[in-house]
Amino acid sequence: MHNAQPWRFRFCSRSSTFQLRADLERAMPHSDPNNRALRLGCGAALFNLRVGAVHAGWEPAVQLLPDPADPELLAKIRLTEPTPPDSGLGRLHPAIRRRHTSRDPFAETDIPAAVQTDLHDAAQQEGAHLVLPGAWHVQSLLELVHDAEGRDALNPERSAELARWTRVGTGTATDGVPAYAFGPRKWDGKAPVRDFAGRRAVADRDAAIFEHTPHLFLLGTEGDLPEDWLRAGQAMERVLLLATLEGLATSLTSHALEWTDLRWLVRDPTTAMGYVQMVLRLGYGPQGQATPRRPVHEVLDID
Known part of the structure; x- marks a missing residue:
């Protein structure tokens, strides 16, 4: 996150x-x-x-x-x-x-069935499921995201966490989301894109119309224990890397999954997926801006 x-x-x-x-x-x-x-x-x-x-x-x-x-x-x-x-x-x-989270609008273009099958198989190879929900489920998911956004705005602790990991203005931070990677403000459209700026002003930030029929994929597991979370993370990355090679832009939305009661409603009861671990937004568009990475000496020790 x-x-x-x-x-x-x-x-x-x-x-x-x-x-x-x-x-x-x-x-x-x-x-x-x-x-x-x-x-x-x-x-x-x-x-x-x-x-x-x-x-x-x-x-x-x-x-x-x-x-x-x-x-x-x-x-x-x-x-x-x-x-x-x-x-x-x-x-x-x-x-x-090459893969970076894209918070830009994607084209209203269908993802070929063969590519969807390959992405589904990639998730299965890591012990997870990848599901493209139907139209009714997508609408329900978008409503849950909107609900989560409203709750977050009224929760000072969560707002403080978001502020801690977002960078408005100049600086040399090696983590968090810098303002140049926020993407444009959503003027119109239904794509679920978290607005990291909130009420803060960001210089030269444009507004844009996002897709009205976003391609949202549910990635999940049958269980919900720490080992399942680690497997889901590997499956998520495998899907994202393969999608990148296929020419797709990738984005993630975890808004509705950060509230326990909303997360349960995200799942598709018609599938074997017991627990949704991440919602992926895929499509054709800009690949997104690279964000900072911590230096190697901070994340790797060698004996």
Whole structure:
């Protein structure tokens, strides 16, 4: 959430093993009280590590939540036998640097059925489900997002968390969402796009008409435990990287999922998806602006 980058890695050179740990100092206790979204983000970072390992010629063997006594240790990743760098996950590597969240309008253009099938299969490969809801469900989802926006505006703790992770004006922050990545204000349209500016003025920010029939995908799992959240994060990143290679712009909306009662209403009762973990907005349009990343020495230790 909000480009908080809540992860730390440690690499043990003697065993060729990475550890992935949650950085709870970057948690959002009001918007994400059980750290579900935090673990989703860490799962996405874990997937990128897997892609990078294959690209470097190594097969990664992953063990999730390896120590029940240490819940902040989310995964161990051991580099095993060499593997061709352009095989399997390695083909997704070019998309890691290209994919950025786009908060711009997308074209009113359908996504080909073959591409939708490939995205669905990508989620399944990581133990998750990806569903394109019907028109009635999309309308219901948009109403839930609107409800969540109203609740957030009246909640000072959540507003403070949002302000902490958004950057208006100049600065050298290496995390959070800078003003140049807010995208235009929504003048019209139905696409669910969080307005990170709120009531704050942002110089030279335009307004735009967003799509009236947004392509929203529900990504979820049958269970709702920490391991499910980590798997969902990996599935989310796999879908986003593949979508990028397919020429799609990608965006995320978690607004309605940040309220427990609303999150339950987001699910599609006609599918095997028990719990929605993220709502993806995909389409054809600008790829979005790159946002800052923390320097390597802050997120990686080497033994």
